[in-house]
Amino acid sequence: MPASSLYIGLMSGTSADGVDAALVEFKSDKIQLIDFISPSLPKALKKSLLALNDSPHLSLEQFSQLSFDIALQFSQAAQMLMTKNRLQASDIHAIGSHGQTIYHAPHIPMSVQIGHPAFVAKTTGIQTVADFRVDDMALGGQGAPFAPAFHQVLFTDDQACFVVNIGGIANISFLPGNRTPNQPPLGYDTGPGNALMDDICQQFFDKAFDENGELAKQGKVDSELLTLLLSHPYFLKTHPKSTGRETFNESWLEETVHQHEQNLGTTIVKQTLLSTLCELTAHSIAMEIKKVTMEHLPIESTLKIPVWIVGGGAQNQHLISRLQNQLPHYHVQSSAAKQIDPNAIEAMMCAWLAQQRMALNTIPLSAVTGAKRDAVLGGLWLP
Known part of the structure; x- marks a missing residue:
């Protein structure tokens, strides 16, 4: 399979159960799920993340430690997926990493995801697209949900x-x-x-x-x-x-x-x-x-x-x-x-968002989020 057609999507949801990792091929406007894994997060890390739901207060040191720990978990999930499928970093065009949302505040507007993509990119050796929500929020949007745009493509x-x-x-x-x-x-x-x-x-x-x-x-x-x-x-x-x-x-x-x-x-x-x-x-x-x-x-x-x-x-x-x-x-x-794996869709969406960002395509979300216009979403971190 050509390297340019393979992407990895990484996602951890509000339940903080684990890292969803999807290996996705984009070819001739078709989206194919090649493989999907969902390794669990360590219990102590999950406990720390869930505690933030009730008390969203962190010292800068705690914030930095959590962001580093999540980045390593995301990197390991991507590497596990590549090892399982006998792939090298050079076989993957890009990773789309959503990170772990710890605070979503459209009224400010700001949304905070941890798991810094620089560590994902450097650890895996694969260019990584991340921080998708803020572009939409900077245009007056809610920054969520992304799903309708991807669902439109998939369904x-x-x-x-x-x-x-x-x-x-x-x-x-x-x-x-x-x-x-x-x-x-x-x-x-x-x-x-x-x-x-x-x-x-x-x-x-x-x-x-x-x-x-x-x-x-x-x-x-x-x-x-x-x-x-x-x-x-x-x-x-x-x-x-x-x-x-x-x-x-x-x-x-x-x-x-x-x-x-x-x-x-x-x-x-x-x-x-x-x-x-x-x-x-x-x-x-x-x-x-x-x-x-x-x-x-x-x-x-x-x-x-x-x-x-x-x-x-x-x-x-x-x-x-x-x-x-x-x-x-x-x-x-x-x-x-x-014939669409219900557990893999959000991770597949992150791979799709990376693919769209690499192509500099705008994501049709303004009708969903209330943003002033559609935008190219996400930043790029090099390996």
Whole structure:
């Protein structure tokens, strides 16, 4: 395979579970996933990252140490991927490294990702593209989500569809389809995805996550708590909008649950809490899909619109069933049914962003983020 067609994409999401690394080939306008790995982050490093969700305060020394540690983890993931596929640095045209977001603040506007790309480039010997969000924010955009632009390339179809990425935070992309080529994709963060559910599983059930949603499936949804959770001002905002763990975190959840328990005069069962959080994710996603449908599709077109689920949430069958229950006139399923690996998409997107940056192509995101114009995204660090 020619070196110019191979890229590596590196990504670590809000759950800080590990580094997603995708080896991607770009050839004749086709995007092919060659391989994907997701090595876990060291437990101590993950703990330090998750602690920032509730208390985003660091000394300069702590910030520098975390950025260096994450950069080494990203470099090692890229090297593992190359070793597995018997490739050398010279075989890879570029790395696209998103880094680990530790603070996203569009109101400032600024977004901070750690894992400095200079170390990735020098350690791997491969030119590295990174720091994608700030260019969009400098033009008045939210700097997130990037996914709709990539989803538009990956999920090519005549029919309009939605792509829902359920990671720690969930976001939706509305793709108008090839029948309306002049209409740009839309998308934004809908609110909590898996992160809060994962927190509860780790804290009370000694599990990293709720496999297939089996624990949530056994509990009952507390409708009053759900209403209280949905009263957060973010859900009332119109798009463009973006959010993260600095908003929907353990502290916010504990405060809301405490308020609910005081109203009830009793303690909520943890399985009930997990079931309610699952319903919160499904309800908040479905609510936004219905809004976008009403704004952009005629009513007669709404029957069985595809809703493709990507990210970790694609493995949660109970969550998918709850989302389908909220969206009876849509067809909700994992992107695996379309032969697209739901776990690899974000890392593939980072490879695509690198490829687009090397070609100096603007990314069509202004309709998504609210930026004044589309821009070339990311800086380049040489080996």
